[in-house]
Amino acid sequence: MNPNKPYTLITGASDGFGKALAIECARWKMNLILVALPGSGLRHLASFVEKNFFVDVKIFEKDLTKETDCYDLHLQVLDLGLQVNTLINNAGIGSTKNFSETSPRFFKQQIKLNVMATTLLTSLFIPELKKRGPSRILNVGSLCSFFYLPKKQVYGATKSFIYFFSKSLRRELKQENISVSVVCPGGMNTNFHVSLLNRTGNFLSRISILNPEQVAPIVIEKMMKGKEVIIPGAVNQFGMLLDKLLPSFIKKIFTDNLMRDLKPLNQPPIDIHKDSPPLAA
Amino acid sequence: MAAFTTIYFTTKTNRATNIFITGTTGYIGNLLALKLANADNIVHALVRNPGEANNLNHPNIKLFKGDVNNIDSIKLAMDGCDQVFHLAAFARLWARPSDIFFKVNVEGTKNILEAAVEKNVSRLVYTSSTAVFGISLNQPLSENDPRTIGFSNDYDLSKCMAEKFVLDYAAKGLHALIVNPSRVYGPGNETFSNTFTRLLKALMKGKFIPVPKCPDVVANYSYVNDVVEGHMLAMKYGKAGERYILGGENISYRQIFQVVREIIPGRNAINIPKFILKAFGFIQLLRFYLTKKQPAFTPSTINRYYTSTAFSCQKAIEELNYKITPFRKGMLDTIHYLKQKNDEP
Numbered sequence: 001m002n003p004n005k006p007y008t009l010i011t012g013a014s015d016g017f018g019k020a021l022a023i024e025c026a027r028w029k030m031n032l033i034l035v036a037l038p039g040s041g042l043r044h045l046a047s048f049v050e051k052n053f054f055v056d057v058k059i060f061e062k063d064l065t066k067e068t069d070c071y072d073l074h075l076q077v078l079d080l081g082l083q084v085n086t087l088i089n090n091a092g093i094g095s096t097k098n099f100s101e102t103s104p105r106f107f108k109q110q111i112k113l114n115v116m117a118t119t120l121l122t123s124l125f126i127p128e129l130k131k132r133g134p135s136r137i138l139n140v141g142s143l144c145s146f147f148y149l150p151k152k153q154v155y156g157a158t159k160s161f162i163y164f165f166s167k168s169l170r171r172e173l174k175q176e177n178i179s180v181s182v183v184c185p186g187g188m189n190t191n192f193h194v195s196l197l198n199r200t201g202n203f204l205s206r207i208s209i210l211n212p213e214q215v216a217p218i219v220i221e222k223m224m225k226g227k228e229v230i231i232p233g234a235v236n237q238f239g240m241l242l243d244k245l246l247p248s249f250i251k252k253i254f255t256d257n258l259m260r261d262l263k264p265l266n267q268p269p270i271d272i273h274k275d276s277p278p279l280a281a
Numbered sequence: 282m283a284a285f286t287t288i289y290f291t292t293k294t295n296r297a298t299n300i301f302i303t304g305t306t307g308y309i310g311n312l313l314a315l316k317l318a319n320a321d322n323i324v325h326a327l328v329r330n331p332g333e334a335n336n337l338n339h340p341n342i343k344l345f346k347g348d349v350n351n352i353d354s355i356k357l358a359m360d361g362c363d364q365v366f367h368l369a370a371f372a373r374l375w376a377r378p379s380d381i382f383f384k385v386n387v388e389g390t391k392n393i394l395e396a397a398v399e400k401n402v403s404r405l406v407y408t409s410s411t412a413v414f415g416i417s418l419n420q421p422l423s424e425n426d427p428r429t430i431g432f433s434n435d436y437d438l439s440k441c442m443a444e445k446f447v448l449d450y451a452a453k454g455l456h457a458l459i460v461n462p463s464r465v466y467g468p469g470n471e472t473f474s475n476t477f478t479r480l481l482k483a484l485m486k487g488k489f490i491p492v493p494k495c496p497d498v499v500a501n502y503s504y505v506n507d508v509v510e511g512h513m514l515a516m517k518y519g520k521a522g523e524r525y526i527l528g529g530e531n532i533s534y535r536q537i538f539q540v541v542r543e544i545i546p547g548r549n550a551i552n553i554p555k556f557i558l559k560a561f562g563f564i565q566l567l568r569f570y571l572t573k574k575q576p577a578f579t580p581s582t583i584n585r586y587y588t589s590t591a592f593s594c595q596k597a598i599e600e601l602n603y604k605i606t607p608f609r610k611g612m613l614d615t616i617h618y619l620k621q622k623n624d625e626p
Binding site (some may be wrong): 016019020023041044045047048051052053188189190191192195196199209211212213 | 379383418419420425426427429430431432433435438441442445
C-alpha cells in the first residue's frame with residue numbers, strides 16, 4: 001500500500017458497473033477514491049478492496065446531483081493532498097419509462113447527475129490531471145446514444161452529451177497529456193432492478209447483456225491504452241456495425257422490436273419503476 | 282417477581298415450543314425438522330404433498346398441506362407457533378421461464394414474513410445461501426463483503442431479493458435474521474442440493490464422474506450436521522437483521538480428492554476443462570429450445586465451479602458459537618455412512 005502513488009477517482013462506485021471498475025482498477029494496483037451516495041455501503045467496499053488488493057482506498061459519500069457536493073468533493077480531495085491522475089465519471093441515472101410517465105423531479109435529477117456532475121467534476125479536476133500527466137479521463141456513455149430508443153429519451157440524450165463532450169474534449173486535452181476515453185456499454189446486469197428488467201427483453205437484447213465483471217477489465221485495459229471510444233461485447237460491436245450499414249427504416253423496425261418486450265416480469269416483487277435509485281449507466 | 286418466575290418456568294417446562302418450518306422435504310430442512318422434533322418441540326411442517334413426506338414420520342411433527350405461494354395455508358400452519366424456519370426454495374441452477382425463481386423464492390419469502398408478522402412469532406430464521414455473495418477474490422469472503430459479480434444467475438438474484446425483504450421486515454421490528462450455508466455435504470436426503478452425495482455414490486460404484494479441471498480452485502464445504510446445528514444456534518443467539526455464513530473449511534478440488542481417495546481408490550474422476558463443459562451446456566440449451574427438456578446446466582451457470590468461493594465463518598463462530606467439523610472427518614463419516622447404507626439389504 002503506497003498512498004504516494006496517484007489515485008483513480010470513480011463516481012457511482014458503490015454498485016453495478018462502478019463497483020466493477022473499482023475492483024478492476026485495484027487489480028491494476030491503482031489507489032482509489034470512491035464516491036457514492038451516503039448509506040450505499042462504500043465503507044464495506046473500501047475495506048474489501050484494501051484487504052484483497054493492498055491499495056489505498058479513500059471514500060467520499062456525496063450526492064453529486066448537488067453542485068455543492070461536487071465542489072466539496074474536489075476541495076476535500078485537495079485538502080487530503082491526494083494526487084489524482086485518473087478520473088472516471090461513472091455515476092448516472094438510467095430510465096425505464098415513457099416520457100409522459102416521468103416526473104420533472106426525476107429527469108432534472110438525471111440531467112444534473114449525468115450531465116452536470118460529469119462536466120463539473122471534469123472541469124474541477126483537469127488542473128490536477130495536468131500536473132500528473134500522463135493522465136486519463138474515462139466517461140461512461142451508453143450504446144443507446146446511437147439508437148434512438150423509446151423509454152430512453154432523456155437518458156439517451158444525456159449520454160449523447162457525454163459522447164460529444166468526451167470526443168471534443170479529447171482533441172483539446174491531447175497536448176496536455178490527458179487521454180479522454182468514452183465507454184458505450186450495452187445492457188449489463190448491474191443491480192437488482194436492472195438485472196430483473198434485463199430478463200424481460202427479447203432474445204437479441206438478452207444475448208447482448210453482459211456482466212459488469214466481464215466489461216470492466218476490457219474497459220480499463222482500453223482506457224490505459226488511450227482508446228477513444230470503447231464498445232465492449234461482440235454483440236454490441238456487431239450492432240454498431242449494422243447501425244452503419246443498415247438503412248434507417250430497417251433500424252427502426254429492429255429497435256422497435258428490441259424495446260417492445262422490455263417490461264417488468266409478471267409480478268415484480270420489487271417496484272422496478274421506482275423513481276429515485278441511481279442506476280449505473 | 283416470584284409470580285413471573287413461576288409463569289416463566291411453567292411455560293418453559295410444560296409447553297413445548299411450536300416451530301413452523303418450510304422445506305422439510307429438502308436436504309437441510311428434513312434433518313432440521315427431525316432434530317427439532319427429537320428435542321421435544323412441536324414442529325409444524327408446511328408441505329406441498331403430505332403423502333410424499335414419509336421421512337417426516339415423528340410424533341412431534343405435524344404436517345400441514347400448503348405452499349409458500351398460498352398465504353392462507355401458511356397462516357393456518359403457523360398458528361400458535363413461536364418460531365419460524367423458512368428453508369423452502371426453488372434451488373436449481375437454471376429454469377425457463379425464470380419466473381419460478383422469483384415466485385417461489387421472493388414472493389414465497391414475502392408471504393412467510395407477512396404471516397410471521399400477523400401471527401406475532403417471536404423469531405424467524407431465513408435460509409439463504411452463500412451464492413448471494415458471488416465469488417471470492419484473494420481473501421475469503423465475510424458477511425459485509427460486497428458481491429463483485431453481476432446477477433446473471435436467476436437463483437442468486439432471487440435469493441438476494443428475498444434477503445432484502447427479510448432485512449426490511451427486520452428493520453420494521455420483526456426478529457428476523459439470515460443464515461447463508463455454503464456447499465453442503467454429508468448424510469441426508471438425496472435432493473438436487475445434495476450434489477456431493479450423488480457424486481460420491483457414483484465414485485463408489487466405479488462410475489466416471491466429471492470434475493472441473495482447476496485443481497486449485499477453492500470452495501467452502503459445510504458438513505450438513507454443522508449447518509443444521511447452526512440453524513438452531515441462529516434461532517437461539519442470532520441478532521435481528523444480521524446475516525451469518527454457515528460454512529466449513531475452504532479447500533480445493535485437489536484436497537477433496539486426497540481425502541476421498543483414502544477410502545475410495547480408483548481413477549474414475551475425469552478432469553474436464555471449462556470450454557468442454559461450456560460446450561455441453563450449450564448443447565443442452567439448444568436441446569431445451571428444441572425439445573423443452575430441462576438442461577442440467579448451461580454455459581453461464583458452470584462458471585461458479587471454476588472460480589473460487591472461499592468464505593469465513595468467523596462471525597457465526599463468535600456470535601452463535603457455531604462449530605465446524607473438519608472436512609476430513611466429515612468426509613470420512615459421509616463415506617462410511619454411504620457404504621453402510623449400501624451394504625444394507
